[in-house]
Amino acid sequence: MQAALDRGWPLAMLIQIHQKAGHFGEGSTSTSSHMNQAVEQENEDQNMHVTEPEPQGIADQVGEKEDQNVHVIQPEPQGLADEGERIPAIVEAVQNEDQEARMMEECEDSSDDEDYPLLGEWRGKGFGNPVIQDIRSNEYEYRENEVVQGAKYPSIEAVKDAVKLWAISLRKEFRVVKSSSKEYEVKCVNGDCTWRVHAYKGKYKTHWECSIVTPHTCRLTAVAQTHRNITSTFVAKKMYGVILDKIDYEPKLIIRDIDDRFQYKISYAKAWRAKQKVFEMRFGTYEASYDNLPHMLSAIVQRNPESAADTYIVPSLDGGPGFLLRAFFCLGACVRAFMYCLPVLCIDGTFLTGRYKGTILTAIGVDCNKQVVPIAFAFVENENTESWYWFLERVKIHVVAARPNVCLISGRYAGLLAAIRQLHEGSRG
Numbered sequence: 281m282q283a284a285l286d287r288g289w290p291l292a293m294l295i296q297i298h299q300k301a302g303h304f305g306e307g308s309t310s311t312s313s314h315m316n317q318a319v320e321q322e323n324e325d326q327n328m329h330v331t332e333p334e335p336q337g338i339a340d341q342v343g344e345k346e347d348q349n350v351h352v353i354q355p356e357p358q359g360l361a362d363e364g365e366r367i368p369a370i371v372e373a374v375q376n377e378d379q380e381a382r383m384m385e386e387c388e389d390s391s392d393d394e395d396y397p398l399l400g401e402w403r404g405k406g407f408g409n410p411v412i413q414d415i416r417s418n419e420y421e422y423r424e425n426e427v428v429q430g431a432k433y434p435s436i437e438a439v440k441d442a443v444k445l446w447a448i449s450l451r452k453e454f455r456v457v458k459s460s461s462k463e464y465e466v467k468c469v470n471g472d473c474t475w476r477v478h479a480y481k482g483k484y485k486t487h488w489e490c491s492i493v494t495p496h497t498c499r500l501t502a503v504a505q506t507h508r509n510i511t512s513t514f515v516a517k518k519m520y521g522v523i524l525d526k527i528d529y530e531p532k533l534i535i536r537d538i539d540d541r542f543q544y545k546i547s548y549a550k551a552w553r554a555k556q557k558v559f560e561m562r563f564g565t566y567e568a569s570y571d572n573l574p575h576m577l578s579a580i581v582q583r584n585p586e587s588a589a590d591t592y593i594v595p596s597l598d599g600g601p602g603f604l605l606r607a608f609f610c611l612g613a614c615v616r617a618f619m620y621c622l623p624v625l626c627i628d629g630t631f632l633t634g635r636y637k638g639t640i641l642t643a644i645g646v647d648c649n650k651q652v653v654p655i656a657f658a659f660v661e662n663e664n665t666e667s668w669y670w671f672l673e674r675v676k677i678h679v680v681a682a683r684p685n686v687c688l689i690s691g692r693y694a695g696l697l698a699a700i701r702q703l704h705e706g707s708r709g
Contacts, residue, residue, distance in 0.1 A: 425449055427477055429493040439464055439479045439488050441517065444509050448542050452496060453508050464488070469508075473498035507544045515546060515554035516561065523558045531555060566635045570604050573659075577609050586612030588678035592670065606667065608674045610656035614645075615679055617653050621645040625655065625675070626689045627696075629663050639663050641671045643679065655679055668699035676703065 427446045433439045436459075443466055447454050452475070458465040461481070468475035478492035515538060522537065523529045531551035538546050563569075577589035592606035626644045631637065639662050645653040656675050660667035680686050690696055 427490055427493055429490055431490045433479070433488045433490075434486075436461075436464055436479075436481075436488060439490070441514070443477055444514055447509055448507055448544070450496065451500060451504070451507075452498070453504075468496060468498060470498040505545050507542070510538070510542065510544055510546060510550075512550050512553040512557055515550065516557035519554060520558050520561065523555055524562055529555065570636070573604065573607055577607065580609065580611070584612045586615055588612075588615075588674070590674055606658065606660045606670060608656070608658040608671060610643075610675075610678055614653060614655050617647070618645045618655055618679060619683070621647045621653055623683065623686045624689060625680075625686060626652075627672070627675075628690060629660075632659070639667070641668070643671075643675050663693060663695055665695040665698045665702075668693075668696045669702055672699055672703050 425445055427442050431442075433442060443454070453469045454466045454475070454477075455469050456465075457467050463478070463480050465476070465478045467473075473496055474494050475496040475498070476492060476494045477490060479488050479490045481488050515534065518541070519529075519534055519537065523534075531548050531554075534551040534554060535546055535548065538544065538551075564572075574591050577591070581587045581589050587610065589609040590607070591604060593602040594605050595602045622645070624646050626646070627642065628644075629639050629641045631639055639660050641658040641660060641663075642654070643656040645655050647653055656671075656679055658667075658671040658674070660671065688700065
């Protein structure tokens, strides 16, 4: 009964079929005739809808009673095994999919856009580039540790690095024959060797291309301990990440790393210069830092209210750009904090290290909790009367202002004492 209801058969019809479903054979003639009579009576009404049952042995007998006015409703899939093979709609859909697959195989790479056919070379396999030549597309194509004819590089620096790496891996040295904005050529240091690499940059190209690469004809006579082409710049590029991760990385460790990586030893001076170049690559040069200092101080004053900055530039005698001699600055937040600190300023100076020697002067305050508060700073040429006077004058104007009875604590330097005396006398006058 449950199976009949699941299949949607008419109740009266399904009861008779269900009772005899498993006993059809040679002795089931009476049951078959009785079934035919029941089906004929039900088909007399032309508007009656008959649901076709799932094949159970008598489906052929029911299907023989065809009537043009009888609407046959296909059974819905019930999720049974091999059920799709008996449902015409599913069989037809599978056949349509197979036919579409065969048509796609015959058409292969054919496109619906017949007005814009693809070029033949775009269809081929390999390194074909299906992009029209454009100045924005990258044309760089090279090997990692070998320079070959036709290799392309993004810049002249990339060409130089590639040639150096290749020469070091071959344990051969080279000399630069030509180096310009359009051409770069190197040859083996052995005059009898034919090794040569020539690269150029085309007039309307954005990349460099190696046009000539000839092999070495010389032989190694001994294993060299040093290599002339391992320069401090080359070492700086290879050790860039290591040194930045550890700023106090010592030159002797750089020497060991280069020896482990390339089997060549470099001098201590070259390792030290390489470390300095890493700092320049990351933080810029000393010249650039001094040149940017006035612009940086101006930006600090604009972004921080009540801040102050000043510079002293010595004009050039030949009419060129001047020389930055002194720079002063104080932050507005520190100046406001000093109003709630003890009326005490500790002033002192210390020397600067680097390419350009100088002195940094500081003014430090003390809060009620006896904690130091940085108030003002200045970069000057050295500790003399003029530089101390220039610094203290700006501290008085921008920091102390109208606050009375501020005590200065400092060392008894002759230049500092003279500057304080001049400043005190000038305030009296």
